[in-house]
Amino acid sequence: MKTVFFSTLLFVSLSFISCDNNYKTDNQNGAEDTSVYISEEPAKTYDPQNIDPAAPVMELNLEAQGNSMDVMAFSTNEIRVKNGTTVKINFRNTATDAAMKHNFFVVKNGTIESVAMESNTAGPDKDFIPEDKSNLLYTSKLLEPGQSEEMVFAAPPVGIYQFVCTYPGHWQRMNGKFIVE
Ligand SMILES: [Cu+2]
Structure with a gap:
């Protein structure tokens, strides 16, 4: 670093002596360029x-219950997992009514309504997964009545999130806290 600084000084001095403005400008640009080498760490993404x-694996069971929209519910409204673990959730849709389809999304806290609206827009062809994934941490497939899915994913960074079923009309009754501690 010192050497670079010295040679820069020398160059500038020489330029002054020769009264060559182009030379001076070139050298100043060169000196500025050295700062470019200090690169930023890429943002760590989940x-x-x-x-x-x-x-370590944290295994738990989760059911989607109920045979109509006024009683449907997740079997819990709070899921707690430990930081640095692998989360394994045995998710089961215990409904028997054909209209009771459910999914399980982990989303940023406070975004369940907006994610649900974007899910509606995405529709069944996209498995109700919104185009904008910025609020999504995990998305399951859509479970038909009687189906189950073993959901395995890395625990998100420490924080408070929410889980929600985004099948149209379900988000208000089917949501809860997802806490990583
Ligand atoms: Cu649902």
């Missing part, structure tokens, strides 16, 4: 599929 095989 990837639910980035599972550490050595991480």
